[in-house]
Amino acid sequence: MNVYQACFDTSDAIELFLPQNLYLKPIARLNISVQLPLLKVPGKSISNWEVMEKVRNIIKPDEFSSLKVSKSTLEFVRLEAEIDNRGKIPNLLSKLDSRTIKLSGFTDVLKVRAAEAKIPYPTRHMWDSYFRDSKHMNDIKPGERPDTVHICNLPSKWFTDKLSKSDGRDMPSDYIFKKVFEAFGEVRVVDIPMLDPLRNEMKNTSGISTFYFGQDHSFEGYVQFKEYVCFVKAMTALKGMKLLFKDGDKAWTANIKVDFDKTKHLSDESIRKRALEREKILLERKMLKEEEERKLKEIEDKKKEEECRKLMEEEAKAAREKQLIEERQMRRENRRKEREMLKQKQLKQDEKNVKMSAEQMALVQESRRVKSMRLLGYLLEKAKVRMEKELILKKKEELLRRIEEEKKLNKEMEIANTKETSKLALINKEKELRGKLLARYKTFIQKKLEDEEKKINKLIEAKKKVLMSSVQEYAVVQSETTSEMAEGNDYSEKYTCLEKATGKPKISSKIAPQQEESFLGKGLNSLLDKNIMRDHQATSNIRRHAFPVLSPSDSDSDPLAEKYMSDLAEGCHGYFGSSPENALHHSKQRGKRIQMEDLSSSCMTGGTKRRVIDSDISTSKGTVSAKSHTSVTSVKPSKMHKI
Numbered sequence: 001m002n003v004y005q006a007c008f009d010t011s012d013a014i015e016l017f018l019p020q021n022l023y024l025k026p027i028a029r030l031n032i033s034v035q036l037p038l039l040k041v042p043g044k045s046i047s048n049w050e051v052m053e054k055v056r057n058i059i060k061p062d063e064f065s066s067l068k069v070s071k072s073t074l075e076f077v078r079l080e081a082e083i084d085n086r087g088k089i090p091n092l093l094s095k096l097d098s099r100t101i102k103l104s105g106f107t108d109v110l111k112v113r114a115a116e117a118k119i120p121y122p123t124r125h126m127w128d129s130y131f132r133d134s135k136h137m138n139d140i141k142p143g144e145r146p147d148t149v150h151i152c153n154l155p156s157k158w159f160t161d162k163l164s165k166s167d168g169r170d171m172p173s174d175y176i177f178k179k180v181f182e183a184f185g186e187v188r189v190v191d192i193p194m195l196d197p198l199r200n201e202m203k204n205t206s207g208i209s210t211f212y213f214g215q216d217h218s219f220e221g222y223v224q225f226k227e228y229v230c231f232v233k234a235m236t237a238l239k240g241m242k243l244l245f246k247d248g249d250k251a252w253t254a255n256i257k258v259d260f261d262k263t264k265h266l267s268d269e270s271i272r273k274r275a276l277e278r279e280k281i282l283l284e285r286k287m288l289k290e291e292e293e294r295k296l297k298e299i300e301d302k303k304k305e306e307e308c309r310k311l312m313e314e315e316a317k318a319a320r321e322k323q324l325i326e327e328r329q330m331r332r333e334n335r336r337k338e339r340e341m342l343k344q345k346q347l348k349q350d351e352k353n354v355k356m357s358a359e360q361m362a363l364v365q366e367s368r369r370v371k372s373m374r375l376l377g378y379l380l381e382k383a384k385v386r387m388e389k390e391l392i393l394k395k396k397e398e399l400l401r402r403i404e405e406e407k408k409l410n411k412e413m414e415i416a417n418t419k420e421t422s423k424l425a426l427i428n429k430e431k432e433l434r435g436k437l438l439a440r441y442k443t444f445i446q447k448k449l450e451d452e453e454k455k456i457n458k459l460i461e462a463k464k465k466v467l468m469s470s471v472q473e474y475a476v477v478q479s480e481t482t483s484e485m486a487e488g489n490d491y492s493e494k495y496t497c498l499e500k501a502t503g504k505p506k507i508s509s510k511i512a513p514q515q516e517e518s519f520l521g522k523g524l525n526s527l528l529d530k531n532i533m534r535d536h537q538a539t540s541n542i543r544r545h546a547f548p549v550l551s552p553s554d555s556d557s558d559p560l561a562e563k564y565m566s567d568l569a570e571g572c573h574g575y576f577g578s579s580p581e582n583a584l585h586h587s588k589q590r591g592k593r594i595q596m597e598d599l600s601s602s603c604m605t606g607g608t609k610r611r612v613i614d615s616d617i618s619t620s621k622g623t624v625s626a627k628s629h630t631s632v633t634s635v636k637p638s639k640m641h642k643i
Helices: 048-058 086-096 124-133 174-181 228-238 268-488 492-502 513-529 536-546 552-557 559-571 580-605
Strands: 014-017 022-026 028-035 066-072 076-083 099-102 109-116 148-155 187-191 218-225 241-247 250-254 257-260
Touching: 014 174, 028 048, 028 086, 048 066, 048 076, 048 086, 048 099, 048 109, 076 086, 086 109, 124 228, 124 257, 148 228, 148 241, 148 250, 174 187, 174 218, 218 228, 228 257
Parallel strands: none
Antiparallel strands: 014 022, 022 241, 028 076, 028 109, 066 076, 099 109, 148 218, 148 257, 187 218, 241 250
């Protein structure tokens, strides 16, 4: 096992001992802590190797010279990393500290914390207080004061004497070890326990007492300085350092462990005890050697006696074996003779058996032939029966297959018929529902039309009464005014009566009779130009119904009556234009047409509202008919529009 590792950056190396190419290099060590997630799934684990690889990827292109796990728990993993140059520590800390990594199989991110590692090393206060407070130490004696340095994990190969190699083993040289540490001051004595072969057998002395793996590659040593200043200088120089060895372009480092001696290892008393122990061990070894030689001599004598006894036994055994061989030869000869006699007897018996066996074989063959013939007939019969059964089964399967196909065809026909019948039923049902809806809508429309007709008839009757009363009043007034006209030629009373009857503006009384006649003539001509008096039947009806009192000569000769007749004809145009039967027939036909249009529009557009044009409806009593569109204003059209 190698106790050292390769180094690629030697820029900060400090010279220690050039003949052996030894240097000191500052230790650049980091402590990295990775917080682990909670393991919720049983049996799942986190790989420390994966965590180390993630940390290595963070610092790229930089690399660690060494990275190992110093502590691992369920909550965190602590890594100890080392780099070649101490000047790179701030850069690596900025890359690592407060970073996060993600492991495969885990959704949580892991937080990374990094800090420079504090290297454990004894301080001046520690060794001063230790030797001051220890009662078994004496500052006057060497080894019992702070003057001895204990160094561990030193590579043996770096301290070997190149001129005195032996046994193919790299054993350190105490001379070179002393020369190396004389760089810090004058050395009083050094001790390398590895070079003392009896050190492991010493009970009351310090040093290497147990075996550990790799002890042939590294060693520990003790260096005792004559002066306290040299000791302090060595301890100060080795603080936070590791040992560097150069071999041409290559370099290696070893992490050495340095501490002050607390065991009085190089005190005079310890050295004397080790010498006495060594002499004691050597004496014991000498006695053991003599005892072993005596035992070996006894063993050799016993061997010689045993050899003589074995020779005598072998001779006796040889004689017995010779006698046994002769006896075996005689028995073998007798057995050979007996076998020859038995063989001759056996030959004779075999000849007899051959004859008997030939006859038996013939009988057996004949019986086998008969049995085979019977068996063949039986098998042929069985095959015939099986073939017939197979034919019957095939016919049955064919019949079943045809029956199933017919069933499938029947089912498909039934399904198709059911679908057609269901479609026809749906169409008939739709027609029936549509007919019901149309019948209901027709009854609703007829009811509405009857209601509107009743309302219009009532309005027409009311207007007829008002008109008849106004005409009768006008006839009475006309008879009164004719007598007054003969006396005073005053037209004011005439026009007041006319205004009451027709609602026309009153003609001023200041107009001369000639101007009035021209005015009336112009009014009549204008009415004729407008085709208001084109219906002669209407005027005759008005004359017949409205003025039964007036004589024809009076009404024709009176200009005021002519004007009233023209105004009344204009106002009542359309009421008496046709017969009551024709008007009612036309109104019913028009109502039916509007009803069908509304029904078709409601069916096509989903019942959208449409306005119904006001229809000309007349009464069956014959004297008054409804005015078209603009004449009848009292009929409310909103109800008919909403049908």
